[in-house]
Amino acid sequence: MEYKISNRLRIAAIIMMALGLIGVTSGFLSANSVKTVEDVKVLLAEEAHHGHGDAHAADHHGESHNEEGHHGASHDEAHGAHADEGHHMSHEEHVLHQIHNRPWAALYVGAFFFFMIALGVLAFYAIQYASQAGWSPVLFRVMEGITAYMLPGAIIVLLIAVASGTIGHYNIFVWMNPEVVEHDKLIQGKSGYLNMTWFIVRGIIFISGWALYRHFSRKFSIAQDSADDNKNFKKNFRISAAFLVFYIYTESMMAWDWVMSVDPHWFSTLFGWYVFASMFVSGITVIAMITIYLKSKGLLEFVNDSHIHDLAKFMFGISIFWTYLWFSQFMLIWYSNIPEEVTYFVTRIEHYKLPFFGMLALNFIFPLLLLMNSDYKRINWFVIMTGIIILCGHYLDVFNWIMPATVVDRWFIGMPEIGAILLFGGLFLLVVFTALGKAPLLAKGNPFMKESKHFHY
Amino acid sequence: MEASKVIHAIYTDDDVLMSAVKKVKAEKHHIEEIYTPFPVHGLDKAMGLAPTRIAITSFMYGCVGLTVAIVMMNFIMIKDWPQDIGGKPSFSYLENMPAFVPIMFELTVFFAAHLMVITFYLRSRMWPFKKAENPDPRTTDDHFLMEIAVHDNENELTSLLQKTGAVEINLVDKDEDAH
Numbered sequence: 001m002e003y004k005i006s007n008r009l010r011i012a013a014i015i016m017m018a019l020g021l022i023g024v025t026s027g028f029l030s031a032n033s034v035k036t037v038e039d040v041k042v043l044l045a046e047e048a049h050h051g052h053g054d055a056h057a058a059d060h061h062g063e064s065h066n067e068e069g070h071h072g073a074s075h076d077e078a079h080g081a082h083a084d085e086g087h088h089m090s091h092e093e094h095v096l097h098q099i100h101n102r103p104w105a106a107l108y109v110g111a112f113f114f115f116m117i118a119l120g121v122l123a124f125y126a127i128q129y130a131s132q133a134g135w136s137p138v139l140f141r142v143m144e145g146i147t148a149y150m151l152p153g154a155i156i157v158l159l160i161a162v163a164s165g166t167i168g169h170y171n172i173f174v175w176m177n178p179e180v181v182e183h184d185k186l187i188q189g190k191s192g193y194l195n196m197t198w199f200i201v202r203g204i205i206f207i208s209g210w211a212l213y214r215h216f217s218r219k220f221s222i223a224q225d226s227a228d229d230n231k232n233f234k235k236n237f238r239i240s241a242a243f244l245v246f247y248i249y250t251e252s253m254m255a256w257d258w259v260m261s262v263d264p265h266w267f268s269t270l271f272g273w274y275v276f277a278s279m280f281v282s283g284i285t286v287i288a289m290i291t292i293y294l295k296s297k298g299l300l301e302f303v304n305d306s307h308i309h310d311l312a313k314f315m316f317g318i319s320i321f322w323t324y325l326w327f328s329q330f331m332l333i334w335y336s337n338i339p340e341e342v343t344y345f346v347t348r349i350e351h352y353k354l355p356f357f358g359m360l361a362l363n364f365i366f367p368l369l370l371l372m373n374s375d376y377k378r379i380n381w382f383v384i385m386t387g388i389i390i391l392c393g394h395y396l397d398v399f400n401w402i403m404p405a406t407v408v409d410r411w412f413i414g415m416p417e418i419g420a421i422l423l424f425g426g427l428f429l430l431v432v433f434t435a436l437g438k439a440p441l442l443a444k445g446n447p448f449m450k451e452s453k454h455f456h457y
Numbered sequence: 458m459e460a461s462k463v464i465h466a467i468y469t470d471d472d473v474l475m476s477a478v479k480k481v482k483a484e485k486h487h488i489e490e491i492y493t494p495f496p497v498h499g500l501d502k503a504m505g506l507a508p509t510r511i512a513i514t515s516f517m518y519g520c521v522g523l524t525v526a527i528v529m530m531n532f533i534m535i536k537d538w539p540q541d542i543g544g545k546p547s548f549s550y551l552e553n554m555p556a557f558v559p560i561m562f563e564l565t566v567f568f569a570a571h572l573m574v575i576t577f578y579l580r581s582r583m584w585p586f587k588k589a590e591n592p593d594p595r596t597t598d599d600h601f602l603m604e605i606a607v608h609d610n611e612n613e614l615t616s617l618l619q620k621t622g623a624v625e626i627n628l629v630d631k632d633e634d635a636h
Contacts (some may be wrong), residue, residue, distance in 0.1 A: 329556050337544060374512070456499075 003299055005433040013433075014099045016426030023419015027103035030415075034099050043099075063403060098407045103407040104171035104417040110420025111160055112258065112429045113282075115153030116275075119147040120283025121278075122214055124248055129217070134451040135310055138302050140443040141436070142291050144218050145356050146283070148435030149428050150379050151211045156424070158203040165196060174407055175264040178343035187264050194261055197444040202257055206250045212244040224445035226455075233447055240359060253277055262405035266344045268329050275401075277322035282394045284314045285387040290432070292380045299441055305378040306457040312377035315390060319367035323360070353408040355396045362393030373449075395421070463489060463631045464614055465592060466623040468601040471497045477603065477621035478503045484617060489604040511580075517571040526561040578625040592629070613617025 034040060125143040128136045165176030174180050174187075175194045181187045187194065217236050224232035252272025260271045268274075288311040294300045333341045348356045370386045371377055403411045443449065468474040472588060474497065489503055501509075522532050531550050534540070534557070539547040569592045578584065603623075605614060611628055618626050 327555075327558060331558065334555050335543060335545075372516070 002437070003294065003297075005430075009433055010068075013430040015424045016422045016429070020419045020421070020423025023101065023415045024107055025419075027106060027414075027416025027419055031100050031103045032112075034096065037090065037092045037096060037242040040096045040099070044092065044095065060453075070117065089129050094408075094409065098410045100169065101171040104168055104196065105158070105402050106416035107420045108157070108160050108164070108172055109398050109402050109417065111153070111156045112402070113421075114149065114424040115157050116279040116394075116398070117148035117282045117286050117428070118147055118153050119251070120276075120279035120281070121287060122150050122283075123244070123251070123280060124283055124287070125217070126213070126240040126243050126247065126364075130234050130244055132237065132448065133447045135307065135455040137163040137443055137446040137448045138300070138307060138312075139287060139291060139456075140221060141439060141441045142287055142294065144221060144439070145432050145436035146286060147214050147218075149431045150214055151207070152427070152431060153209045153424075158200070158207065161203075162196075162200060162257060170324060172402070173259060173261060173264075173309055174405075190264065190418045192289065201255060201256060206254050209243075209246050209250060211414065213239060213246070216437075217243075221443055221446075222439055225440065225443060226410045227339055227445055228436065230447050232445070249430065251279075254399055259401050262402055263344060265340060268333070268344075270325060270329055274325045274329055277318060277325050278394050278397050281318035281322055282317060282391060284311060284318060285390045287311060288315060289387045290436075292384055294436075294441070295380070302442060302453050303454070306455050308380060308383060309374075309377045310455075310456055311385075312371055312383050315383070315386065316367055316371040316377070319371075319390065320361060323364040326360075327364075344404075347404045347408065352404055352411070354401060355400055355411075359393050359396040359400060362389050363397065366390075366393070397416060460629050462607040462611075463629055464605045464611065464616040464618065465625075465627045465629055466603045466605070466621075467593070467595070467625040467627075468603070468622065469599065470622075471495075471601060473622045474601045474603070475500065475503060477618070477623065480621050481605065481617065482602070486605055486617075489606050491604070492591055492593070492602040494597055494599060496602070497601075500538055501568055511573060511577060514576050515569045518572040518576075519565045519569035521572075522565040523561055525568065526557070526564035529564075536625065543603040610628055 019384055034043060042279055076315070116243060123142050125140070127133075128140070128143075161172060163170040164170065170177035170180070175190070176199075181191060192198075216239055220232040220236045220239075224230075224236070255272040255275035256267075259275055260267060287309065291300060291311070292308065295303060330345065334346060336342075366389045367386060370382070370389070374380050397409075399413075399417075467479070468477060471493070472535070474493070478488065478500065480507060491500065493500070493502065511636065534547045534553065535550050541547070542556075545553060545556070560610070574614075591597065592604070593600065593602050605618075607614065607628070614627075615626055
């Protein structure tokens with residue numbers, strides 16, 4: 001059973017990327033058109049005039065020095081370690097930085113979101129092998145297709161992160177800015193870990209570990225198709241177990257490095273797990289969606305409703321797991337109310353009410369109620385609709401990780417954000433569906449294939 | 458009524474039982490009941506039983522539990538005895554809501570689980586000290602028993618059941634008062 005990416009899909013993906021590139025470029029151009037503090041003054045006056053930015057401006061004068069923002073890191077008053085530095089900067093200067101940060105942050109959010117899907121699927125795939133699951137081998141080729149995006153996606157994320165601290169003006173990670181570190185005792189204390197060289201070295205270690213596993217598991221999986229013994233399967237079993245150990249450490253560290261360090265003063269010990277839940281549920285959702293898409297093309301006839309049912313059960317279950325971790329993190333910090341910790345949520349609840357609480361509705365309430373009924377988990381279009389909601393919710397989740405630290409209250413989902421989604425979404429589709437066409441859609445040599453084909457719930 | 462006579466067909470394997478059920482259903486005979494030592498997957502569908510509604514009751518019980526938790530915490534912590542815990546004065550339910558979420562969760566699960574089990578027992582007409590309805594004690598060990606009502610067709614039924622692999626076929630007078 002072969003699949004070839006259709007010309008229509010390829011062209012659609014390329015058009016998406018082109019449109020996305022236009023959006024991203026225009027985001028950078030319009031951000032760079034605001035060059036000086038004087039420009040910002042004009043802009044703020046205009047906003048105030050239109051009544052639109054009124055609340056923003058007022059808010060800002062009064063409170064910006066208490067918040068964690070781009071430079072919030074450098075004047076977190078709770079520590080008092082370096083309160084002075086921040087006050088050298090005027091409000092307009094802050095706004096200027098935030099305007100310049102936005103296209104970078106938007107690009108980073110989009111890139112991370114699609115990368116995270118591929119890495120989540122890779123973990124799911126490894127779990128299937130390590131647990132010798134009998135139900136899922138019919139889906140292996142779909143998963144392998146999605147994980148093809150892991151390597152390019154991860155490299156893009158790391159490149160954007162590094163570029164923001166070299167080509168850009170430290171637009172995503174303030175700790176990359178030596179001037180900030182100079183006045184910041186807390187970041188100085190962490191600089192043994194949080195410095196550019198180590199950031200890059202760690203990134204390369206993470207990515208090469210994941211890419212090696214993905215390369216060999218795919219190789220053995222294809223070799224197993226024509227083998228007459230189970231040697232390749234056994235190798236895959238072993239490397240999957242080893243990969244999961246590697247993954248559980250590197251995924252957490254990646255979450256600290258690539259996500260949590262945008263707020264370098266703040267930390268949460270379960271952040272890695274929280275990011276994991278997000279990538280896991282998005283990944284499983286995409287497996288279900290692509291499987292249903294291929295089925296609608298008349299392919300994958302060996303995938304039955306019970307397989308979709310199981311994927312939907314995972315979507316339901318991991319959505320709740322995500323909420324559990326999110327809430328565990330939130331409640332402890334909210335309850336103890338320690339200024340340097342709670343500032344993270346104060347910023348989000350003050351300036352990000354809609355995405356912050358909207359994300360909870362999309363990631364928890366909707367999947368909970370929509371997928372609760374057992375019969376609905378077998379209705380393909382229903383799974384697709386719920387999947388779209390879950391993906392939107394987890395995009396917002398990534399948005400809430402990065403944006404508050406970089407643009408504070410000057411957020412919007414406009415040209416740069418949608419542009420980044422289209423750009424990386426198009427690339428994701430192109431890479432994934434091209435990879436799907438490179439091998440038969442049935443991993444027929446897998447020893448559990450018969451069980452999987454007859455899987456029935 | 459004639460239905461007081463029933464046939465008990467006994468099987469020793471759940472796969473044989475499943476195919477027997479399908480054959481008996483195909484011949485349009487009504488299966489009264491099947492006794493098995495363990496739950497046999499897919500048996501309810503093969504017998505043509507209506508799908509269970511226990512999930513719906515479970516959802517409703519969960520909603521009751523959630524409501525009880527909300528009302529209870531509102532009374533205890535906001536109305537009856539507001540306290541200042543960790544700098545969070547309990548004057549507003551909404552502002553203190555995150556602290557109550559674990560209680561909401563626990564009571565939702567508690568109500569859903571316990572009431573669902575109780576509903577299941579009542580619906581199955583089981584209560585303490587009830588005499589077992591089980592017609593043959595071997596069905597609690599390793600035998601499967603299919604009970605079919607007889608309507609003057611015992612010969613036809615017996616030959617059909619023999620073909621399905623029953624190891625034992627008994628014609629019994631069913632005493633309706635027994636349960």
